[in-house]
Amino acid sequence: MPDERPRVAYLFLSPWVAGALLLTVGPMLASLYLSFTDYDLFTTPKWIGLENYRRLFTSDDRFVSSVWVTLRYVLISTPLKLAAALGVALLLNRASRAQGVYRSAFYAPSLLGTSVAVALVWRVIFDRDGVVERSFDAVGLHTGGWTTNPRLALLVIVLLAVWQFGAPMVIFLAGLKQIPPELYDASAVDGAGWWRTFRSITVPMLSPVILFNLVLETIHAFQSFTPAFIISNGRGGPSDSTLFYTLYLYQRGFTEFRMGYASAMAWLLLLVLAGLTAVVFRTARLWVFYSGQEQR
Amino acid sequence: MRPRISWNAVRLAIVTLTTASLILGGAAACGEEDGTVNLRFTWWGNADRAKLTEQVIDRFEQQHPGITVEGTYAEFTAYFQKLTTEVGGGGAADILQMDYRYVREYADRNALAEFTGNAAVDTSKLSDALLAGGTINGKLFALPLGQNTQGFTYDPTVWASAGLTAPALGWTWNDLVAATQRISDITSRRPYGVVDFGPIEDWFEVWLRQRAKSLYTEAGQLGYTADDVTAWWELTTRLRTSQAATEADLTVKLDGSQANDPMAKKLAASGFGYDSGMTPQTFEIFGREIALAPFPSDSDALGQYAKPSMQVCVFKRSKHPKEAAQFIDFFLNDPEAAKILALSRGMPVNSDNRAAVGQTLTGPPKVAYDYEQLVGPKLTDAPPPPPKGAGAVKTAFQRVYDDVLFDRATPREAAERLIKEAQQAIAE
Known part of the structure; x- marks a missing residue:
């Protein structure tokens, strides 16, 4: 009964489609509508046109500072995390019997990373009188608590992000295994050193994977919420130094009841992310090499 | 070879599974068919308060077999x-x-x-001033769970060993500055003289009221200016830089x-707080005895008021407003419940219960009760x-x-930003 097959396929797809429509597309459209309204969660939304967006750009200092905090976080944490991931992947790529163990060990933090528990542990470690402060004190450096210091609090969250390099690392490792060993043999015969080999073979051959990780990790970093929420106790403090865009969005929506305003912020973030991703893909032509293609 | 699958069998399986899940889901939604009413009650507080609250819940459930109450706190x-x-x-709790x-x-x-009709609660033993705190546009939406007032908590041992006289009615803000400075200096900031009180709007409110101002006017506008906030934060900044108050x-x-x-x-060694913070385990948790004194003041006005320490409301979408009101009535008016709770949420609001409970108190709650007796005549009505x-x-x-x-930021710069933000927040 060949004519039955597509229908059955749809039938089996239906739970996913229903989920996507009800839990993703529906709420997204609702939030698009709400972004043009004054909505406090309890009463009927009131249409105010572009007012929310206008306020965002003209009279909200905290919005501006949250954008700076987020940009700083993305620009610092993403390259560091990718560098750590690539570095460890290179080390692990050498044939070794313990490779599986190491791979799991380095991957573990990624699995735990988004969890509340790890963020809580992180907070305790970097808190006033925590392990980190005591260690620094022991060698004569008085730092004070890191999470209570506006100059260091963001760094704590960056370190947490970098520590979770496992997911991109596993992807890098898979990419490294795809590079034909003949290329390395040839370069060895030609007398190329480690750096030369890395620059001329590893990086170009790995560039599609680098692009993939870069896009994914950038988006993740922009959307990061849990660590900042937990480590700053929901405040984004001290002194708004960890006020991530998403955290401010949450505060606006759920503690100040300005859901329309929060929706406008969410859509703005979506647009910016889409724009950034488009830019990365455009520039990718300049540095990403797909084997089997003519080099541009 | 193509596997032979009977599509009819697949369809049958899917229909069966779907129906089964619908039935199960339906059954879960109708969990109360047997006639028991499940109420959820949620509050803030520590483990100490939770223990007492659970005891009252148990007692209520014993006397009302058809109702169960599930408590959660944070x-x-x-x-x-x-x-x-x-x-x-x-999806909020009922109570x-x-x-x-x-x-x-x-x-x-x-x-x-x-709270009206069959969801009404007996309020005959509650003071009008406390009820007013839950009356909005003439309708009663919140009942007081307790009454408290602001105060100054301090460690009397540290105070005495620094050679200071205990703070008492009539002491001034300058006295506070001098005393806390002396403690910090003598003990090399172990402990600090006072917890920095700059960030807490509640203590600022008392300070404002001593100056015949308020947080909000009757019309719901801001009752203070950047000058007031600047003065307040200059005071606390002075204490912090001289290390009389806690570090940042x-x-x-x-x-x-x-x-x-x-x-x-x-x-x-000291800090501002509410007297309702004095629970039976306070001395154990704090590791020492703590005393209560009135706020310092530079004027005749003490600024403190009799506040509904906590209120209790019924969620609009609760399916059981009547039973919820029944539970609240029990919580407020039952003499045994009042004895169990004692002062864990502030002074009992039922006047009979308050007098009865006052006789039985010991330890920290007794300190709070005596403190209320002392400052009671000086307290004004709540805003x-x-x-x-x-x-x-x-x-x-x-x-x-x-x-x-x-x-x-300097206190002045910060104060001006606060006023701007505050005006935005209440105008929007």
Whole structure:
């Protein structure tokens, strides 16, 4: 009964489609509508046109500072995390019997990373009188608590992000295994050193994977919420130094009841992310090499 | 070879599974068919308060076999973060402990049920001033769970060993500055003289009232100016820079929980608080005896008032407003319940219960009770419930002060920013 097959396929797809429509597309459209309204969660939304967006750009200092905090976080944490991931992947790529163990060990933090528990542990470690402060004190450096210091609090969250390099690392490792060993043999015969080999073979051959990780990790970093929420106790403090865009969005929506305003912020973030991703893909032509293609 | 699958069998399986899940889902939704009413009650507080509350719940359940009450609790900040989400999503508990500052916010947004008709509660033994705190536009939306007042908690041993006379009615802000400075100096800041009180709007309110001002006017506008906030933050900044008050590292973490209270961790010798903080285990948790004194004042006005320490409301979408009201009635008026709770949520609001409970107290609650007797005649009526947006202003007050703590803004600059933000928050 060949004519039955597509229908059955749809039938089996239906739970996913229903989920996507009800839990993703529906709420997204609702939030698009709400972004043009004054909505406090309890009463009927009131249409105010572009007012929310206008306020965002003209009279909200905290919005501006949250954008700076987020940009700083993305620009610092993403390259560091990718560098750590690539570095460890290179080390692990050498044939070794313990490779599986190491791979799991380095991957573990990624699995735990988004969890509340790890963020809580992180907070305790970097808190006033925590392990980190005591260690620094022991060698004569008085730092004070890191999470209570506006100059260091963001760094704590960056370190947490970098520590979770496992997911991109596993992807890098898979990419490294795809590079034909003949290329390395040839370069060895030609007398190329480690750096030369890395620059001329590893990086170009790995560039599609680098692009993939870069896009994914950038988006993740922009959307990061849990660590900042937990480590700053929901405040984004001290002194708004960890006020991530998403955290401010949450505060606006759920503690100040300005859901329309929060929706406008969410859509703005979506647009910016889409724009950034488009830019990365455009520039990718300049540095990403797909084997089997003519080099541009 | 193509596997032979009977599509009819697949269809049958799917229909069966779907139906089964619908039936199961339906059964789960109708869990109360057997006639018992399940109420959920949520509050903020520590484990100590939770233990007593559970005892009262048990007693209520014994006397009302058809009703079960499930209690959950959290610390203050976490509690309100969670509550807003739950109320917004429609899944909040039936019975909500409420703060005076937020009651109008929730009532105006149509999230609370009125205590009326068969959901009424006996309020004949409650004072009108306390009931007024839950009356919005003539309708009763919140009942007081207890009454408390602001105060100055201090460690009398440290005070005495520094050669200081105990703070008492009539002491001034200069006395406070001198005393806390002396303690910090003598003990080399172990403990600090006082917990930095700059970030807490509640203590600023008392200070304002001593100057015949208020947080909000009758019309719901801001009752103070940038000058007032500047003066307040200049005072606390002076204390912090002279190290009489706690360092920024400690102050920045204040969130109403004991875990982050320098007083409770013996890192400070005094601090402002509510007398309802004196629970039976306070001395054990704090590791020493704590005494209560009135606020310092430079005028005749003490500024403190009899406040509904906590209120209780019924969620608008509760399916059992009648039973919820029954439970609240029990919580407020049952003499045995009052004895169990004692002062864990402030002075009992039922006047008969208050007198009865007063006879039986020992330890920290006794300290609070005696303190209430002392300052009672000086207390004034509570201000009307603050306007919508007041919650955001309280949060902003603490957040903006962060900038003062870390020398990122002068008290004047920060105060002006606060006023701007506050006006936005209550206007929107």
